[in-house]
Amino acid sequence: MENTIVSKAYIVSGLPHILLAPEQSPGWARLNAAYKDLREDIAAQDADLILYFSTQWLSILGYTFQADPNPEWLHVDQDWHELGSIPYKFTIDTDFAETYAGEVDQLGYKTKLINYRGFPIDTGTIVAQKLLNPGNRLPAAIVSCNMYSEKEETTRIGQAAARALKKSGKKAVVVLVSSLSNRFHTHPIDPREDKISSRKDDEWNRKVLDMLAAGDVEDVAQTVREFARQANGDQKFKGMWWLNGLLGQSNNFEGKIYGYEAVWGTGAALVSLEPTVPVQAISLEKSMGSEEGSQAEMVEELTNFDYMATLSKPVKLKASHPEPELRTSKADSTAHLTKIIERVEATKRLADYEIVSKGSAEPVGTYPHARRYGDLLFLSGIGPRQVGSKDIPGIVFDSNRKVVAYDIRVQTKAVIQSVKRILEDAGSSLDKVIDIQVFLTNMKDDFPGYNEVYNEAFKDIRPTRTTVEVGALPTPIAVEFKVIARP
Secondary structure, eight states: OTTOSEEEEEEEOOOTHHHHOGGGOHHHHHHHHHHHHHHHHHHTSOOSEEEEEEEEEEESSSEEEEOOSSOEEEEEOSSOGGGOEEEEEOOBOHHHHHHHHHHHHHTTOOEEEEOSTTOOOOHHHHHHHHHHSTTOSSOEEEEEEETTOOHHHHHHHHHHHHHHHHHHTOOEEEEEEOOSBOOOOSSOOOGGGOOOSOHHHHHHHHHHHHHHHTTOHHHHHHTHHHHHHHHOBGGGGTHHHHHHHHHTSOOOEEEEEEEEEEETTEEEEEEEEEESSOOOOOOHHHHTTOSSOOHHHHHHHHHOSOGGGOOOOOOOSOOOOOOSSOOOSHHHHHHHHHHHHHHHHHHHOOOEEEEOOTTSOOOSSSOOSEEEETTEEEEOOBOSOOTTSOOOTTEEEOTTSOEEEEOHHHHHHHHHHHHHHHHHHTTOOGGGEEEEEEEESOHHHHHHHHHHHHHHHHTTTOOEEEEEEOSOOSSSOSEEEEEEEOO
């Protein structure tokens, strides 16, 4: 396509399993094969460089740009070192790195160009480069992902990339290296049986992939916050904001899903996005918000409300591409906003699924930590047992493992912490609890201590509560909570 700064864009998973151990899992092998198709697709592109944004290269203050012309090293992933090492050698477009950093400087954010031997490149970028551009046919450019940036800033960093491409007169293949859902299995698994860690995450991943298959990049960007909360999106899935900013905040793309599999429980997808109209850069003034208000900001404001109170009609997610002409009329803009709002609301109303929390003790029976049904979260009975062990805080056993003493305050605090972690893993929080049933094994002696700790946690939340005494609980614990909350 003529007069475009982006030849094609891709979203890929950068987990090392796909590169180093595809033979261990059928799903990983399928992703490895799909990567080959993407590699051939990129080889056919008329582009001057390949631009990477990886959620695995994190920065804290501002943004970092790789400026070593030929970084070369032997990389071992800190989390998956058992998979082996990855030797790499990049060819970096240092001129573009300087131009991109200059555009980000003008936005007022701190930047740093890195040019010294041995500075580590992240696993995600290395995996993508090895599988997409192994012979350095295209010189690369790499920018870091600021771990604290939010929507407006991340979008502007993408817009700055577009201006850098325009200023340099170059056309790019753009690669976002990011998982979809990012909830790993917390216990060893047989890779041959790898699956998405929760049904909820899988459903959300498929909703996003439906929109990407339709080429609706801007609409996906509008769902990022909700997706991140519900499916533990990779680095809050903020890479989509960067990609959306670079691509012009539109839905003018043809999407194709090359693969979608689980990699150790996460949602790993390979997606291509081909522009149907030329991608152009917006000016610095527009990026800084000189306009009265962008369409994206209007959508975010309109969709930032309690969706429990709104029951809109479900919509199909695979919509046709919008017309390429600019929408200038109020009616057209309103219709487009309505479409996006309906998309957001449709993705929020997933009917019924289980929630398994990686931060809480494993259930002692065949039940999940929680289940969402409609607009409510129902937690199973939660005790004070600790994650990854059978330890019970605040308890003393004799040599025959009979309880000789326990601290009800310590156990109650542990229960509340477990409830908090489960709710957060489900996209909720402690302040959204609406009802609690509490089970004590010794009402007379334990109620005062339990009630003191409870009041510290819930005095401002004030859910309804019922406290009852029971003869025993399934494990040698003294307290258990049964909770209902809003998502």
